[in-house]
Amino acid sequence: MPDNKKTNITEASSNFENLEKMSxxxxxxxxxxxxxxxxxxxxxxxxxxxxxxxQIVVRMKEGGRVFYLGAGTSGRLGVLDASELPPTFGVSADxxxxxxAGGDIALRKAVEAAEDDPNKAWQELQKYDVGTKDTVIGIxxxxxxxYVIGGLKHARKNGLLTGCITCNPNSKIAQACEIPIExxxxxxxxxxxxxxxxxxxxxxxxxxxTTTIMIKLGRVKGNKMVNxxxxxxxxxDRGTRMIMEEIGISYEAANALxxxxxxxxxxxxxxxxx
Numbered sequence: 001m002p003d004n005k006k007t008n009i010t011e012a013s014s015n016f017e018n019l020e021k022m023s024x025x026x027x028x029x030x031x032x033x034x035x036x037x038x039x040x041x042x043x044x045x046x047x048x049x050x051x052x053x054x055q056i057v058v059r060m061k062e063g064g065r066v067f068y069l070g071a072g073t074s075g076r077l078g079v080l081d082a083s084e085l086p087p088t089f090g091v092s093a094d095x096x097x098x099x100x101a102g103g104d105i106a107l108r109k110a111v112e113a114a115e116d117d118p119n120k121a122w123q124e125l126q127k128y129d130v131g132t133k134d135t136v137i138g139i140x141x142x143x144x145x146x147y148v149i150g151g152l153k154h155a156r157k158n159g160l161l162t163g164c165i166t167c168n169p170n171s172k173i174a175q176a177c178e179i180p181i182e183x184x185x186x187x188x189x190x191x192x193x194x195x196x197x198x199x200x201x202x203x204x205x206x207x208x209x210t211t212t213i214m215i216k217l218g219r220v221k222g223n224k225m226v227n228x229x230x231x232x233x234x235x236x237d238r239g240t241r242m243i244m245e246e247i248g249i250s251y252e253a254a255n256a257l258x259x260x261x262x263x264x265x266x267x268x269x270x271x272x273x274x
Contacts (some may be wrong), residue, residue, distance in 0.1 A: 143171025
């Protein structure tokens with residue numbers, strides 16, 4: 001029998017017993033105590049994250065895209081990360097695409113057995129006419145999800161760059177891809193509930209990957225989101241103040257310039273080059 005303590009850490013028993021007998025204070029302190037381990041685990045993966053991001057940037061500069069594959073919490077995190085990039089960085093929605101086993105309905109409700117088909121993800125990827133400039137990143141805390149593993153194997157076989165984010169060492173998903181990222185956060189506070197530490201680690205890594213990519217693709221200037229979409233009054237105000245700071249004009253003039261050109265970058269470029 002396999003040693004589950006080594007090979008299936010995400011399913012290992014919690015370090016805490018009798019949770020139902022704990023006070024609210026004890027529960028939240030325990031969760032916080034476990035959460036403190038997450039950033040240390042993610043830190044250990046930085047070399048692999050760097051390796052993956054550097055290869056993605058080269059491909060995306062040539063028109064490549066990134067596809068996330070996941071099921072359950074992992075799939076939702078991938079879709080979330082992808083969906084936040086257009087408003088944050090002003091890029092098209094097809095630069096980073098999140099696919100979740102069971103389709104969009106699985107974002108809100110569990111879809112029975114959706115993750116068990118090893119061929120489904122590749123079928124879905126083919127609808128996007130994927131090629132060798134594209135990257136597929138599988139996300140699976142356990143590292144055993146057939147939907148994700150199958151998609152990675154097919155993608156790798158067809159010459160796409162492949163990576164994964166998992167929280168178990170030496171997993172099937174790591175073997176299926178070129179650049180595995182293994183954030184070993186340890187047993188969950190509630191045994192097997194990978195929406196906790198594992199999910200937090202995955203979100204942190206996704207943040208690193210796409211934020212770094214967007215910066216290297218020129219979607220940030222200084223430390224500012226100069227290409228953000230102006231989807232509400234708060235963001236219009238933020239953009240206006242960015243322009244004021246950058247070129248030294250009044251709030252009213254900056255606001256008019258922003259609304260005319262639609263983004264901080266376009267407004268500043270117009271002002272400087274007029």
